[in-house]
Amino acid sequence: MTFAALSRDQIQTLLDEQTAAYRAAQASGLTLDLTRGKPSPEQLDLSNGLLSLPGPDFKDAAGVDTRNYGGLTGLAELREIFAPIMQVPVGQVVAGDNASLAMMHDNLVFALFHGVADSEQPWGVEEAVKFICPVPGYDRHFALLEEYGIEMLSVDLLDDGPDVDAVRELVKDPAVKGMWLVPTYSNPTGSIVSEAVAAELAAMETAAPDFRIFWDNAYAVHHLTEQQTKTADILGLCAASGHPNRPVIFASTSKITFAGSGVCFLGSSADNVAWYLSHLGKRTIGPDKVNHLRHARHLGDVDGVHALMDRHRAVLAPKFRAVVDILQTRLGEHAVASWTEPKGGYFVSLDVIDGTASRVIQLAGEAGVAMTPAGAAFPYGNDPRDRNIRIAPSYPSPEELAAAIDVLATCVLIAAAEQALAQ
Numbered sequence: 001m002t003f004a005a006l007s008r009d010q011i012q013t014l015l016d017e018q019t020a021a022y023r024a025a026q027a028s029g030l031t032l033d034l035t036r037g038k039p040s041p042e043q044l045d046l047s048n049g050l051l052s053l054p055g056p057d058f059k060d061a062a063g064v065d066t067r068n069y070g071g072l073t074g075l076a077e078l079r080e081i082f083a084p085i086m087q088v089p090v091g092q093v094v095a096g097d098n099a100s101l102a103m104m105h106d107n108l109v110f111a112l113f114h115g116v117a118d119s120e121q122p123w124g125v126e127e128a129v130k131f132i133c134p135v136p137g138y139d140r141h142f143a144l145l146e147e148y149g150i151e152m153l154s155v156d157l158l159d160d161g162p163d164v165d166a167v168r169e170l171v172k173d174p175a176v177k178g179m180w181l182v183p184t185y186s187n188p189t190g191s192i193v194s195e196a197v198a199a200e201l202a203a204m205e206t207a208a209p210d211f212r213i214f215w216d217n218a219y220a221v222h223h224l225t226e227q228q229t230k231t232a233d234i235l236g237l238c239a240a241s242g243h244p245n246r247p248v249i250f251a252s253t254s255k256i257t258f259a260g261s262g263v264c265f266l267g268s269s270a271d272n273v274a275w276y277l278s279h280l281g282k283r284t285i286g287p288d289k290v291n292h293l294r295h296a297r298h299l300g301d302v303d304g305v306h307a308l309m310d311r312h313r314a315v316l317a318p319k320f321r322a323v324v325d326i327l328q329t330r331l332g333e334h335a336v337a338s339w340t341e342p343k344g345g346y347f348v349s350l351d352v353i354d355g356t357a358s359r360v361i362q363l364a365g366e367a368g369v370a371m372t373p374a375g376a377a378f379p380y381g382n383d384p385r386d387r388n389i390r391i392a393p394s395y396p397s398p399e400e401l402a403a404a405i406d407v408l409a410t411c412v413l414i415a416a417a418e419q420a421l422a423q
């Protein structure tokens with residue numbers, strides 16, 4: 001029966017039952033962690049071939065000694081594998097070190113100090129710099145903006161991308177210099193920017209001539225079903241609408257090979273890439289090309305990437321299925337929550353009754369199940385409805401995951417019952 005249809009006595013009974021289950025879980029001494037979207041050891045094992053690569057032949061196809069300095073754009077043979085995934089000509093793809101987040105950071109810092117290719121002055125000397133943040137979104141994107149005093153403006157992230165009408169309003173302000181987007185299987189809702197929404201974002205007029213879309217395609221090939229969603233071609237759409245420098249595309253192998261020792265990529269217009277390299281060249285003499293070479297050999301070609309992702313899917317899909325099934329079994333009849341059933345990516349986004357997410361996360365923590373802090377998916381850590389909870393199913397074993405989601409469901413029911421009885 002749905003919660004709304006229960007009498008006070010029935011809610012009290014339910015609270016008593018759930019509290020008993022909660023105490024039993026507490027007594028069992030769980031230590032489970034659903035906080036960060038990390039690949040499991042089983043997934044990392046899929047790329048153990050990297051540990052013995054590149055082997056004694058350390059030269060790339062062009063005969064470059066990868067052990068030495070240089071090669072700022074990264075190894076051509078690895079860029080060739082990722083160019084079609086990013087939908088960027090290979091000459092406009094840069095391969096970097098192990099974190100696309102660091103590339104995003106550098107793009108912001110370079111823009112603040114120098115301005116971007118179409119800027120009249122450095123962003124940092126402007127009175128205010130603002131970014132549009134689709135919510136719920138990736139906490140580390142927001143942390144980067146907060147770090148550098150860039151004001152965050154939330155817009156709703158819908159199933160097919162950000163609320164374009166809201167975005168169109170906000171970009172009338174010349175202080176709005178950019179926006180984040182995770183176009184495919186977004187963190188945490190799994191939403192996918194449709195071709196139509198991408199086209200609107202590419203074509204819209206912005207008051208800032210140097211407006212940028214930070215198109216973070218972290219989950220471009222991270223499908224959880226047979227359906228292989230193709231990301232909208234933002235570079236092509238922007239070029240066709242007369243805004244060739246608008247998008248900056250990021251990707252990485254963090255959730256393809258080794259999360260801590262992968263390779264990241266930037267793709268953009270020729271002008272933007274030249275701009276980025278001119279500043280990057282002061283920061284580094286060149287990336288870790290030995291890592292590039294071993295990745296190129298391990299992955300082989302773009303088909304090799306997809307084949308490896310199929311093996312990740314075999315590990316991940318049952319975990320996501322289990323999360324959704326347990327939530328449905330435990331919470332479905334009560335109508336106290338809704339959750340996403342993503343077709344890819346790394347997260348399930350759970351919305352509980354308004355005003356109860358912090359309490360759920362507190363209860364879960366006190367029962368040994370660590371969750372991402374309430375509000376993390378919103379700018380300044382502030383979920384205005386206190387309802388969103390991000391679940392990261394990838395790392396725990398299937399047994400641990402099932403136990404953790406069961407406890408979480410118990411906490412959702414307790415918090416809902418407490419709130420109902422307090423009214």
Ligand code: PLP
Binds near residue numbers: 182259
């Ligand atoms: N972008 C998104 C949307 C993510 O969810 C993550 C990691 O969770 C990252 C970027 C981090 O990428 P990288 O490991 O390449 O820094």
